[in-house]
Amino acid sequence: MTVGLLISILLSNTPVWAERPACGVNFRTSVNESPPLYFPPEAGGTPRGITIDIIEELKKRTGCEFTVTSMNRSRTAHSLQYSSIDLALLDSRNITYDKYAKFILLRPSARKFLVNLKNPPANPPSVQELMNNPKYKFILQPGSRIFFKPDEVTKLEKEKRLITMPNLPQCFKKLKDTENAVFASQGTLITYYLGDHPEFTLVDDKENVFESGAYYVPRKGIQAGIALVEKALAEIAKDGTLNKIVKKYQRVPK
Structure with missing residues (x-):
């Protein structure tokens, strides 16, 4: 077997996940504690909601990891100020967060x-x-x-x-x-x-x-990961994935 043929076989059997960008970052991430953005896990279950689904998409598209904590806006502002989180997802742009972090636009709201x-x-x-x-x-x-x-x-x-x-x-x-x-x-x-x-x-x-989107705290070692997240968020909004996720959690008036 030639070396070229062997390489081709190995590449053809490479799993899809290996094609993801090499992120190398585990983002400490806050999500808004309010439904439908976030639903806390029931007994034996896992959390769900719009932000959780978006994070799952980000994992697939970037290869990054996300350690998630649900917070209200006051605690999120405090966490951004003291850099105890890297990423806040999702929230509306506001002057308080702007003091401590940089904004990534997802879509107007x-x-x-x-x-x-x-x-x-x-x-x-x-x-x-x-x-x-x-x-x-x-x-x-x-x-x-x-x-x-x-x-x-x-x-x-x-x-x-x-x-x-x-x-x-x-x-x-x-x-x-x-x-x-x-x-x-x-x-x-x-x-x-x-x-x-x-x-x-x-x-x-x-x-x-x-403007609705994400905030991140610039710190050494995460900028390459942030670039991947920003690109993925733009793709999620453009390719219809965001609309599908939001629609999944909307309720018809009774």
Whole structure:
């Protein structure tokens, strides 16, 4: 057998995974603790959710490893600040994270609102009406001011129209119990919760679009891995994989 033929045989039997880039990085990764982005594991099971599926795609496409911890936004900001994580996936771009880490765009994400109206009108209120009418109170969890423009936060704070709840389940309980209450977030999260709460009125913001993606803390030894992750995220968004993953976790209103 010639050397050339032997090499050809060996190459033809090389497993697909060997063709992945040599990443050599295990990223300490935070994921947003809120469904549908993340569902904690049930007894004997494994976690699931949009971010978990995206991480599985990243593993296949980059050869990198990811050690995952679910966190709220306040803890994620602290972890980015003190470099106790390498990567935060997924979240909306915001000035707090921008202080400590660099952003990788996945896709733009429209802002949406859910409103608890006792007698929903034929036409839902506009975003401008929600902001300018003092009867509307805005419910948010710590770290969620990222879904408001600075002038909106200033106005709502001055008028004492912000209600902070400790976590997402408590936000939706408060929303359900409070007439004329409003909850704002990016489209994927709002659509998911509308599936459980068709009684809420959906208000689309057609002007303000937020960037959704990942943050990373630059440190020695991970830049080559980050380049692979950035390339893979762009491919996931472009080839339709992201849309398939998001659709998998969306719920139809009851």
